[in-house]
Amino acid sequence: MVKLVFCLRRRADMPAAAFHRYWREEHGPLVARHAAALGIRRYVQLHTLDHPLNAALAASRDVREEPYDGLAELWWDDADALAAGASTDTGRKAGLALLEDERRFIDHARSRIFIGEEQVFVACKEEET
Numbered sequence: 001m002v003k004l005v006f007c008l009r010r011r012a013d014m015p016a017a018a019f020h021r022y023w024r025e026e027h028g029p030l031v032a033r034h035a036a037a038l039g040i041r042r043y044v045q046l047h048t049l050d051h052p053l054n055a056a057l058a059a060s061r062d063v064r065e066e067p068y069d070g071l072a073e074l075w076w077d078d079a080d081a082l083a084a085g086a087s088t089d090t091g092r093k094a095g096l097a098l099l100e101d102e103r104r105f106i107d108h109a110r111s112r113i114f115i116g117e118e119q120v121f122v123a124c125k126e127e128e129t
Contacts, residue, residue, distance in 0.1 A: 001041070002079050002115055006072040009110040019069055020047050022105045030101055031074075034094035039085030042075040068111070079115065 010019035023045060031043050047070045058067065076082040085091045102108070120127075 002076050002082055002117060004072075004074040004076070004082065004113065004115050006074075007068045007112040008070045008072065009066070009107045010069045011105060011107045014105055016050070016069065019105050023047070023070065027098075027101055027105065031098060034098060037085065037088070037090045037094040039076055039081045039091075040074050041077065042073075044073045046071040046073070066110075082115065 008023075010016065014022075024047070028043070028045055031040070034040075035043060048068060057063075076085070086095055
């Protein structure tokens with residue numbers, strides 16, 4: 001499995017609560033509607049909690065960069081499947097629709113995106129079977 005990881009920062013003009021609501025209630029369902037066209041096997045949003053532990057964790061590692069507002073994970077069977085989904089007319093239209101929607105709430109210049117493969121060392125009981 002190949003995973004696309006998108007570390008998100010919200011647009012400067014968008015309050016945190018509005019960002020999280022839009023991402024969860026508007027963008028998430030939009031991704032779900034386009035998943036088949038893009039060959040997406042799984043899509044997960046990780047919303048950063050407003051909790052003192054985040055500052056403590058950052059300080060313990062001397063992290064000075066501003067925190068991300070969240071992280072999106074998307075799975076494909078492999079890199080070829082990811083490329084294949086974006087190579088059809090339907091896939092290109094779906095990708096463009098997602099990009100246009102992202103511009104409503106994500107600051108792309110301050111966010112990061114990359115693909116990689118998981119290396120699991122500890123798994124939940126359900127994942128072991």
